[in-house]
Amino acid sequence: MKRSTLTRILLLGGVLAFVLAGCILTEAIPTRRQPPVALQDLLIDLAALPVGWDVHEISSIPRGVSNDIGEESLMVVLSARVSPEWRDGAYHLIYRFRNPTLAARLYKRMQNNSLFFPEAGDYRKYPADWQYRSPIADDWRFACDSRGCGVIARYDEFISVFSASMTTPAMTPAALEAALKAIDARMADKLGKKPVVTPTDNLK
Numbered sequence: 001m002k003r004s005t006l007t008r009i010l011l012l013g014g015v016l017a018f019v020l021a022g023c024i025l026t027e028a029i030p031t032r033r034q035p036p037v038a039l040q041d042l043l044i045d046l047a048a049l050p051v052g053w054d055v056h057e058i059s060s061i062p063r064g065v066s067n068d069i070g071e072e073s074l075m076v077v078l079s080a081r082v083s084p085e086w087r088d089g090a091y092h093l094i095y096r097f098r099n100p101t102l103a104a105r106l107y108k109r110m111q112n113n114s115l116f117f118p119e120a121g122d123y124r125k126y127p128a129d130w131q132y133r134s135p136i137a138d139d140w141r142f143a144c145d146s147r148g149c150g151v152i153a154r155y156d157e158f159i160s161v162f163s164a165s166m167t168t169p170a171m172t173p174a175a176l177e178a179a180l181k182a183i184d185a186r187m188a189d190k191l192g193k194k195p196v197v198t199p200t201d202n203l204k
Contacts, residue, residue, distance in 0.1 A: 048178060095160075
């Protein structure tokens with residue numbers, strides 16, 4: 001092998017190693033917020049949901065299960081009291097990742113996996129004249145299946161998943177939009193998020 005060829009191979013290998021090390025380092029550096037943000041403060045408030053809804057349960061995803069990713073998680077399950085056995089309702093789940101770079105990479109996988117986003121299959125049964133999309137999320141996907149509609153969104157190092165059954169009479173498209181706007185407002189307030197110039201989404 002000629003010396004010049006060997007030199008080019010070694011140089012290319014060095015560059016690739018440098019780039020890979022940079023990517024690993026970027027995802028390893030944790031985001032430090034002052035003051036710290038508690039996941040509880042990012043969950044949707046009951047005031048944003050239809051009258052008659054209540055908190056059924058608040059819990060973290062158990063360690064070791066298949067959808068346990070990120071630094072921490074917190075989920076609130078919400079149900080309509082009039083629903084038999086609390087079957088119809090919604091849930092809001094927040095994941096915190098080490099930093100926005102890692103969250104952005106994992107978001108790409110999560111948005112297409114029903115394990116993390118129930119509406120990933122997306123039957124495109126969107127409410128009539130649906131137009132809303134988040135003005136502040138860095139990544140955002142709205143989708144519907146045969147049961148309901150949901151949104152998976154990334155706000156810096158946090159990923160939010162909101163899924164609502166549309167079989168409860170009170171969960172109208174207007175009520176769903178109000179809930180999503182409330183989540184955005186909470187993120188804007190607690191994280192200092194500003195409108196995104198070129199947001200990404202899959203809503204056609």
